[in-house]
Amino acid sequence: MEHLLRETVMLDYSDPAIQQLVALRGWRELDAFHQIGAIYNFVRDEIAFGYNVDDGIPASRVLRDGYGQCNTKGTLFMALLRCVGIPCRVHGFTINKKLQKGAMTGFVYANAPQHIFHSWVEVYWDGQWYELEGFILDKPYLTSLQQIHADCTGAFCGYGVAVSDFRHPVIDWNGNSTYIQSEGITQDFGVYDSPDELLREHHQEMSAFKSFLYRQVGRHLMNWNVRRVRRKG
Numbered sequence: 157m158e159h160l161l162r163e164t165v166m167l168d169y170s171d172p173a174i175q176q177l178v179a180l181r182g183w184r185e186l187d188a189f190h191q192i193g194a195i196y197n198f199v200r201d202e203i204a205f206g207y208n209v210d211d212g213i214p215a216s217r218v219l220r221d222g223y224g225q226c227n228t229k230g231t232l233f234m235a236l237l238r239c240v241g242i243p244c245r246v247h248g249f250t251i252n253k254k255l256q257k258g259a260m261t262g263f264v265y266a267n268a269p270q271h272i273f274h275s276w277v278e279v280y281w282d283g284q285w286y287e288l289e290g291f292i293l294d295k296p297y298l299t300s301l302q303q304i305h306a307d308c309t310g311a312f313c314g315y316g317v318a319v320s321d322f323r324h325p326v327i328d329w330n331g332n333s334t335y336i337q338s339e340g341i342t343q344d345f346g347v348y349d350s351p352d353e354l355l356r357e358h359h360q361e362m363s364a365f366k367s368f369l370y371r372q373v374g375r376h377l378m379n380w381n382v383r384r385v386r387r388k389g
Contacts, residue, residue: 157280160243164350166231169239171216183240188281189331191240196329199233200291205316206382207375211273212355223379225316226292226337230277231351233291243280247287248345248354250274251318255340258315259381264374271342273359278347281331290327290334292316297386298327298336304388313340315385 163169178184181198183191206223213221215235218228230246237244250271253260260268276289293301293316301315302308302322312322318340319325327334348354 157243159349160245161238164352166214166352167235167238167350168214168216169235173216173219178239191242192279193329195236196291199229201294203229205293205297207378209371227275229292230275233277245278245347245349246275246351246354247278247347248275248358249341250343251337251340252342255313255318255337259378264377287333289338290336292336300386300388
């Protein structure tokens with residue numbers, strides 16, 4: 157498991173801010189089960205759901221931003237896990253863009269790629285791998301979304317969610333896998349030791365012009381939509 161504990165350019169857990177966070181929270185003093193749970197809850201709920209400038213930013217930048225989406229929150233999650241000695245890896249996918257409808261609107265949604273780059277984190281605990289995806293949406297955002305769509309009692313797809321049971325998604329760590337976007341998966345790229353390795357082989361397919369528009373305009377509109385949903389709850 158040594159290779160699944162290594163620091164990388166993106167998993168920069170020796171960064172002083174990450175080291176300070178781990179020390180202040182006392183995560184090294186916990187057993188492995190509770191380390192996973194405490195770090196998972198931090199990334200899910202204290203790092204808000206939102207869209208960063210790029211999938212390839214390091215964990216320390218995600219922590220400074222204070223928000224992220226599947227790929228960037230996953231990078232921070234992995235860095236924190238490895239910092240306390242929990243082996244982990246990343247699993248890459250694409251998801252259908254309709255999963256993002258609502259967070260994406262108007263010309264941003266119309267011009268978005270049909271298949272959006274996605275990943276979740278897999279953690280090794282008690283002799284078994286667990287798939288952890290439920291950390292992507294912070295609870296205040298998800299709760300607000302459930303209140304807005306109070307009439308939905310079954311499957312739901314949109315606003316960053318793709319689940320079969322919208323009222324009771326499996327998003328809490330109790331020694332189990334967790335999911336929040338898995339119903340939207342369209343392609344499986346397999347597992348990689350680090351996000352650095354995953355991004356060397358796969359990334360969001362987008363023209364240079366569309367990438368520029370996303371960075372400068374699109375993601376800001378998406379973050380505004382996310383904040384609007386969170387306030388409505």
